[in-house]
Amino acid sequence: MVYFALMMRNSILKSSVTxxxxxxxxxxxxxxxxxxxxxxxxxIHGNFQIDAQYYNxxxxxxxxxxxxxxxxxxxxxxNYQKGKFSAGVRYEAYNNVMQGFDPRYKGQxxxxxxVRYQDNLLDVTVGNIYEQFGSGLILRTYYEPGLLxxxxxxxxxxxxxxxxxxTFKGLVGRQRSFFTLGPxxxxxxxxxxxxxxxxxxxxxxxxxxxxxxxxxxxxxQTDADPDFHLPENVGAYGGRLSVIHEGFNFFGxxxxxxxxxxxxxxxxxxxxxxYSYQKGDAVFLSASYAMKGLSFLxxxxxxxxxxxxxxxxxxxxxLIINYLPATTKQHTYLxxxxxxxxxxxxxxxxxxxxxxxxxxxxxLIGGPYGMDITLNYSQANGLKQNGISDTATSSKLYTxxxxxxxxxxxxDFFIEINRKFSKKIKxxxxxxxxxxxxxxxxxxxxxxxxxxxxxxxxxxxxTYKYKSNSAIRFxxxxxxxxxxxxxxxxxxxxxxxxxxxxxxxxxxVLDQFNYGYPDQHVxxxxxxxxxxxxxxxxxxxxxxxxxxxxxxxxxxxxxxxxPHRISVSYGKxxxxxxxxxxxxxxxxxxxxxxxxxxSSF
Amino acid sequence: xxxLLSTLALVSAFTFSSFAGDGDKIPVATVKKMDxxxxxxxxxxxxxxxxxxxxxxxxxxxxxKELDAIAENYADWTKETGVKLIAISIDDARSSGKVVTxxxxxxxxxxxxxxxxxxxxxxxNVNNVPHTFIVDGNGKIVWSHNSxxxxxxxxxxxxxxxxxxxxxxxx
Numbered sequence: 185m186v187y188f189a190l191m192m193r194n195s196i197l198k199s200s201v202t203x204x205x206x207x208x209x210x211x212x213x214x215x216x217x218x219x220x221x222x223x224x225x226x227x228i229h230g231n232f233q234i235d236a237q238y239y240n241x242x243x244x245x246x247x248x249x250x251x252x253x254x255x256x257x258x259x260x261x262x263n264y265q266k267g268k269f270s271a272g273v274r275y276e277a278y279n280n281v282m283q284g285f286d287p288r289y290k291g292q293x294x295x296x297x298x299v300r301y302q303d304n305l306l307d308v309t310v311g312n313i314y315e316q317f318g319s320g321l322i323l324r325t326y327y328e329p330g331l332l333x334x335x336x337x338x339x340x341x342x343x344x345x346x347x348x349x350x351t352f353k354g355l356v357g358r359q360r361s362f363f364t365l366g367p368x369x370x371x372x373x374x375x376x377x378x379x380x381x382x383x384x385x386x387x388x389x390x391x392x393x394x395x396x397x398x399x400x401x402x403x404x405q406t407d408a409d410p411d412f413h414l415p416e417n418v419g420a421y422g423g424r425l426s427v428i429h430e431g432f433n434f435f436g437x438x439x440x441x442x443x444x445x446x447x448x449x450x451x452x453x454x455x456x457x458x459y460s461y462q463k464g465d466a467v468f469l470s471a472s473y474a475m476k477g478l479s480f481l482x483x484x485x486x487x488x489x490x491x492x493x494x495x496x497x498x499x500x501x502x503l504i505i506n507y508l509p510a511t512t513k514q515h516t517y518l519x520x521x522x523x524x525x526x527x528x529x530x531x532x533x534x535x536x537x538x539x540x541x542x543x544x545x546x547x548l549i550g551g552p553y554g555m556d557i558t559l560n561y562s563q564a565n566g567l568k569q570n571g572i573s574d575t576a577t578s579s580k581l582y583t584x585x586x587x588x589x590x591x592x593x594x595x596d597f598f599i600e601i602n603r604k605f606s607k608k609i610k611x612x613x614x615x616x617x618x619x620x621x622x623x624x625x626x627x628x629x630x631x632x633x634x635x636x637x638x639x640x641x642x643x644x645x646x647t648y649k650y651k652s653n654s655a656i657r658f659x660x661x662x663x664x665x666x667x668x669x670x671x672x673x674x675x676x677x678x679x680x681x682x683x684x685x686x687x688x689x690x691x692x693v694l695d696q697f698n699y700g701y702p703d704q705h706v707x708x709x710x711x712x713x714x715x716x717x718x719x720x721x722x723x724x725x726x727x728x729x730x731x732x733x734x735x736x737x738x739x740x741x742x743x744x745x746x747p748h749r750i751s752v753s754y755g756k757x758x759x760x761x762x763x764x765x766x767x768x769x770x771x772x773x774x775x776x777x778x779x780x781x782x783s784s785f
Numbered sequence: 786x787x788x789l790l791s792t793l794a795l796v797s798a799f800t801f802s803s804f805a806g807d808g809d810k811i812p813v814a815t816v817k818k819m820d821x822x823x824x825x826x827x828x829x830x831x832x833x834x835x836x837x838x839x840x841x842x843x844x845x846x847x848x849x850k851e852l853d854a855i856a857e858n859y860a861d862w863t864k865e866t867g868v869k870l871i872a873i874s875i876d877d878a879r880s881s882g883k884v885v886t887x888x889x890x891x892x893x894x895x896x897x898x899x900x901x902x903x904x905x906x907x908x909x910n911v912n913n914v915p916h917t918f919i920v921d922g923n924g925k926i927v928w929s930h931n932s933x934x935x936x937x938x939x940x941x942x943x944x945x946x947x948x949x950x951x952x953x954x955x956x
Contacts (some may be wrong), residue, residue, distance in 0.1 A: 226809075268813075393821065428820050474886045474889035474890060481882060481886045516846045538886070542891060653934070653937070687940055747929045784912060784916075
């Protein structure tokens with residue numbers, strides 16, 4: 185099997201066409217046969233998604249002119265599984281890629297294919313691999329189509345369970361970079377032991393559960409730099425511990441990385457960015473206590489020089505090896521998610537605390553149906569860097585210590601109440617206060633020239649279920665901000681009405697109203713020489729910018745049946761940062777018609 | 786030419802899906818229990834009674850609405866049909882620590898697993914959460930549904946009752 189798999193890999197690397205044909209070839213013999221072995225899985229399934237948008241230029245909201253008029257993103261996965269054997273391909277097409285995504289996604293092709301064999305002892309995959317060591321601090325490859333994030337490793341992975349509770353993993357490969365592979369080689373090993381499972385005869389009455397793990401990852405990239413001596417091999421290693429005792433949960437992981445000067449690990453000395461030759465480290469701690477109706481969660485994280493990529497010149501979301509989870513509240517409503525936070529890999533210290541309480545029904549607070557209350561506070565700061573020397577090639581540019589924090593990047597106080605008032609009416613009420621250091625979080629530099637943003641946000645969300653399977657939902661959201669730096673700042677009032685006449689159809693009308701917009705002076709200053717300002721001037725709209733209030737109206741309708749879903753929308757969408765799972769993308773404003781189809785089969 | 790061949794191969798791969806259809810076994814992937822131990826999806830079983838598999842996340846409001854709505858009647862559902870709900874959280878390291886606090890605070894009596902790097906989600910071809918499946922007494926997936934709107938839980942239970950009686954489902 186392994187021999188066959190290795191043969192597969194060699195062919196696969198040569199061309200995606202070969203890969204697809206090989207898969208077809210593999211699948212063919214099974215096509216004519218009836219299902220063999222009734223207890224064994226023998227199935228082909230898949231899913232696909234198509235998003236397309238027609239763009240109207242709209243200088244008022246800063247929607248750019250799109251030469252293609254219409255842009256689309258699409259993908260389809262096809263997975264085959266027979267017994268212990270599985271294989272899959274993914275085809276992606278961008279003609280051209282939609283606004284807000286990396287334009288290096290251009291064209292189409294088979295970008296992912298794998299063959300895998302799994303039994304109780306051994307699990308071998310060749311092709312595109314998704315893997316995570318521990319919490320991902322030194323290695324996590326994953327796929328998030330909504331963000332066009334895919335850092336899969338094209339290579340070989342072996343997972344083995346030689347003894348109960350013991351898992352070993354090893355992998356080697358190169359990472360996906362758009363329609364090609366990155367220049368660096370990534371290698372890694374990981375081991376984990378579940379003490380209670382491994383020693384189950386001795387520990388069967390012990391209520392405390394302990395899992396230990398350790399990992400090592402290394403990347404190789406040649407040094408072709410004429411000026412600097414750059415390390416070609418960069419190693420990273422770490423350990424983790426999980427302890428669970430009844431309602432108490434603890435997870436901790438600490439990792440270190442050898443010195444890794446790259447585009448993302450930098451120091452700023454007198455306004456200039458330099459490669460940092462400093463070692464990196466990161467710690468992530470999570471502890472909770474939970475019982476029925478009440479829970480506490482505390483998380484802390486500190487990262488220093490942890491930008492880890494298989495190409496030292498890669499930027500944006502390209503060729504990242506590790507995953508640094510943000511320890512801030514993940515918001516779902518539009519307004520509190522307006523200024524989302526993402527971990528700063530160059531240096532950050534932060535954490536969160538959350539209390540959840542469910543008031544029982546029939547109590548004074550709980551009322552007839554019970555009530556949920558969530559309180560959350562999170563904060564992220566920079567590291568305080570001591571003794572920054574002015575020599576760019578010094579191997580130790582600064583020191584930090586665990587007792588000190590640098591400037592505040594973000595904080596968020598959040599309270600949410602969920603309450604059911606009757607069988608037909610329920611509501612969510614939310615308030616948040618946020619601080620957002622726009623220069624750092626959005627531009628990665630304290631010198632980007634924007635002001636910090638303080639906001640107060642309120643949300644009321646009422647659902648009225650007027651009969652079984654039919655409901656109307658109203659959302660009112662307000663975002664009050666003290667900052668009027670640029671377009672899309674100022675304050676916002678948002679209203680949404682969503683109607684589900686039955687379980688298949690929904691219609692929603694959304695209006696996001698931006699008021700207290702920056703006055704013309706500030707606006708012109710900030711957007712000097714920007715295409716937006718030029719566009720406004722060309723359109724003779726500059727004078728309107730003063731005290732301008734803009735409505736972003738959007739109507740959406742959708743139909744879903746089983747695993748299939750189609751939705752269409754028409755209207756204006758504001759510019760913004762949209763995040764899933766801690767990875768964010770900047771999306772420019774748009775005005776036009778959009779369609780989205782998703783399906784699993 | 787290369788692109789054309791790719792497309793042709795892809796299309797021919799598609800045509801094979803016709804023989805598969807509904808009623809296949811749960812694909813194999815490893816997920817984590819809330820105590821951190823690893824479990825294979827091939828061990829999911831309920832003694833010949835139906836299983837609901839619900840993909841959710843701590844940050845997904847409709848998912849939690851659906852699981853809350855089911856929780857109100859879960860004891861009755863279990864009594865009447867023997868059904869068991871397996872909730873698969875797709876939270877990654879950022880929020881997987883919140884799975885246990887959410888589940889316990891809400892008092893959900895479900896069997897909960899964490900699919901931290903989404904291996905099971907990919908194997909089940911789930912695009913977005915919430916996505917809900919019904920598995921019959923023979924361990925075969927017979928129904929699935931993406932998204933949640935108010936009252937969907939009633940429809941879900943109608944289908945669970947049919948599956949428990951061994952009846953065929955229409956979509």
